[in-house]
Amino acid sequence: MFQGVIKHHQRFDFERVPAVVELCWQAGADPHDETVNPSSWNPENVEGRVHGAKSLSPDDLRLIARGTLKAWETLRSGVQKLLMVYPAKVCKHCSEVHVGPSGHKARLCGVFKFESWRGTHFWKKAEVDDLVPPKVVWYRRPQDPPILLNEGREFYGHAPAVVDLCVKTGAIVPSKYVCMMKVQGLSAPV
Incomplete structure (x- = not known):
């Protein structure tokens, strides 16, 4: 079930899709189903639609934040479950991901001069963070100074950017992120 080597000049001859989409297709999702196809998504068809930023009340923002956090957690747990059943691989040296029984052999790894690794992938x-990477940001707590300083970096909390954005909007911090965000932690010594 191994593919032949895809030459460098052939790399654009093959369709590339996001790894999460490919994982869902292998699990049986229909790529032509209009309810899940992002290109056919129409914001007018969504219940509780948002007309514009000016029309949003704090309650609307809180509702959107809760829905976003729920979608984030659903996506990550769904990818985790799919990875238990369907094989997925990620290259240790570059950002290539392959979903399926064997990794492809497209020679894209190390083809640029600044990359020290030259060869096949x-x-x-693959782990969940490889397919749905949590962009982690510093989490500023009420007890922290207005501008975070380098000297206090071991005291500051971290959070995925999605979680931080939703919490700032009024959503409740999911319990699994409380330790990472150091919500109850001490402030940096001055």
Whole structure:
């Protein structure tokens, strides 16, 4: 079930899709189903639609934040469950991801001069963070100074950017992020 080597000049001859989409297709999702196809998404068809930023009340923002957090957690737990059933690999040296029984052999890894690794991909088992990376940001708590200083970085909390944005909008911090965000932690010594 291994593919032949895809030459560098052939790399654009093959369709590339997001890894999460490919994982869902392998699990049986219909790519032509209009309810899940992002290109056919129409914001006018969504219940509780948002007409504009000016029309949003604090309650609307809180509702949107809760829905966003729920969607974030649903996506990550769904990808985790799919990865238990369907194999996915990520290259250790570049950002390539392959979903399926064997990693592809497109020679894209190390083809640029600034990359020290030259050769085929070095595949390892993909984790949820490889397919849905949580962009982590510093989380500023009420007890922290207005501008976070380098000297206090071990005291400051972190949070995925999605969680931080939703919490600032009024959503409740999910319990699994409380430790990471150091919500009850001490402020940096002055």
